[in-house]
Amino acid sequence: MENKINIVASRIDQRLLHGQATMFVKKLNANLVIVCNDAAATDKIQQNLMKVCISSDIGLRFFTVRQTIDLIWKASPEQKIIIIIGNVKDAYDLVMGGVPLTQINIGNIHSSSGRKKLNRFINLSEEESKMLAQMYKEKNVKFSNYGLSTDVTDSPLDWEGILNKWI
Template sequence: MKIKLARIDDRLIHGQVSTVWAKEAGAERIIVVSEEVCQDDIRKTLVKQAAPPGIKVNVVNVEKAIKVFHNPKYQAETVFYLFTNPSEVLALVKGGVPLTTINIGGMQFKTGRTQITKAVSVSQVDIAAFRELKALKVELDYRVVASDPKVDFEAKLKEAQSS
């Protein structure tokens, strides 16, 4: 499998992903890696319906994503991975999927999270996962839209931990 883009955006496939990021990725398939979405038939159906024309969408858990990545049958496929959180990204990397960069787009505010940018709120679990990804040499590329300049996401995490 050829990984064209990997992005965390808890809204998954929405206008910005359909019109900009999917085009930016140039992949023939979007793979949504999410235990939560995988178990929610309604959300899974909605995600598939929101896909840009001509792009296949699969919604799988981490275990299946790892198996599919390592299956020689899919070697020539180009993929755009979409995640809702950094812990599942980390599990994929630990499972041998060679992500070199993760684009961080949107992680909505919820109770127990700290807002670190306009679009990203993190929990302590998220911060730990991001730190481990960085230690595994995965670049943390924070950009909400493709045309945004890159932001020092590490500095944002440090700010969140000190507050």
């Protein structure tokens, strides 16, 4: 019998887990948060800072991308999981590695050289856009940019239109 993994949300956010986390964990009734980021998985200081954002009755794991791909299949169906992903490349590796993400919320991807501003929170490079397009085309992953916890959000982006130009 196949294990039913109960991923209630996945989000790309360079800030990883932050102050708004408590609100969206409660809103989605999650009982496990996985922070999927190679650097955070080994950085105890960063982990301690993120731990204060989550109630002690919520499970919190810090996994590398590889650990997430390998261990997600051991999740109990009773676990209601939110996966916080540090960047587009990690999300791409998760999806192409078999993690069953069907929707990814894109929160904050900071501005930097070579990135195009899509709205005040999301900036994508050509390479990141192509990775999102490939996930959309090959794995039918849908993307959104709605605020998970508050009304602080920009208007929804036309992700299909954005990604179709890279397909």
